[in-house]
Amino acid sequence: MLLTNSTSTDVIIGISTIAIIIYLYVKHQYSYWKRLGVPQLKPTFPLGNYQFALPKGLQMGAYTDHYYRAFKKMGAPYGGVYIGLTPNLVITDADVAKTILVNDFNNFTDRNMYSSKHQPLSVNLLSQKGDEWKSSRAKFTALFTTSKLKLFIDFASQGKQDLITYLDHFADGKKDVAIHQVTSLFVADIISMILFGINANSFNSENTDFKNFGRAVFDSFTPLFQLKLLMTHCYPKLAQFLGIGNLQKEIEDFGNAYVPKAVEYRMKNNVRGTDFLQLLIDAKEAGMDLTMDEMVSQSFIFMSGGLETSSSSSMIALYELAKNEEYQTKVREEIYRIKEKYEGKTSYDSLMEHTYLQQVLSEVLRLYPLITNVYRVCVQDYTMQGRDLVIEKGTPVIFPLIGFHRDPDYFPEPLKFDPSRFDDKNNKHKGYFPFGAGPRNCVAARLGIIQSKLAIVAIIENYEISLSPKTPEALELVENTFTLSFKNDIYLKLKKIQK
């Protein structure tokens, strides 16, 4: 039916009406926080408060740090932003963070990680919700008990000799070693053993699958892939409708090629392992409804969660130790003392005694929280006691870790690397969440620390390390990866310690 007797006039009226409706809707949506009396940053359609990350990329930590600072400046314990059109709450107060993550966790059990049925690999512990997450979490927690970790350390210690043999090529002080490459290979060997019971043999092979997997997760951010990420982040429902995925093809190929074959082989030949894969197989054989896609997907998240975090934290620790001789000497003295006590054997108990090294790692994770944000979603309407704050069901909540960890209110002189901040065991370190907090914290935090300690102990025990002139004085962040990573390779000089 025509409104006027001119088709073109009708089209113009139609388009204008739609534009006005969209305008009013967007205006209404972008005043959500104001209406609730929560301070907000000024959004711009269509990306809300997200657009300033473009065209540089998607460094999650960098833009949420910007939010954190803006709300802190206002003196607000929390504030509102918009990702696309969705209102997100940003927390800037450590007590409020603890209340949500720990005390009132039952109202915030989920994380708003994108997953799509078109990409089965995206459904995993990180993205699962509600009861589905609870049941997976209970199962995988069983993989990281102290007794299992003790077994893993025995596997992992086997990789130490490969590491030393490799590093000896650099030990005359003439060639510099790109240290991140080394810690990545070492951690890839450990993780592949723990997850799949196989020796990835990363130091002896030029192009291993595991190495490529690590690269795919964190390095291959093409413009098209970034665009997909942007869609899934800002307009997840539309992305889901359009079947857009947020995983690189190399990752799907790796998981689909490797895991089904390994599962089939073990089931057919009745071969057992003491690894993650066996846990999945046992659960399936005990009648759990676990598809192959789910097995692949859970393996994927444990591999990606474990590889880059541990290898980067050891790399940064080595960088800081190379910069500061006093810290390095203290770590080495501790290593020699513990080595003597345990007659040269590395074990779970011996690693737990490296308290100064633990302080160094805690400080690394403070200054460089490798997972830069913790996320939750409110799952039922929530009023926080003692605060004038109502969070509606469905609201995503962001905890910016770089913001907290570099906030002078919590850490005086925040940019200074100083392990002595952690020498008082009784200090609870308010505002410190490198592994998240509460029941949905990092499921493998202890393993992460153990992997990093193993790499550092092996290197500091055998080599004096110093910075190469090629190494930058300050670490510059890359803006297009999820985790914290750095622009320049870090080169060290090694000098073998004669014993």
Ligand code: HEM
């Ligand atoms: C230094 C090393 C590591 C750091 C800094 C780290 C950090 C984190 C953080 C901040 C979270 C989010 C926690 C939250 O939302 O409260 C997380 C979750 C997770 N991490 Fe780690 N992580 C590390 C090592 C590992 C390792 C070695 C693995 C596996 C082998 C792993 C697997 C996971 C998984 C599966 C989750 C999701 C847990 C859930 O939702 O139930 N992480 N990690």
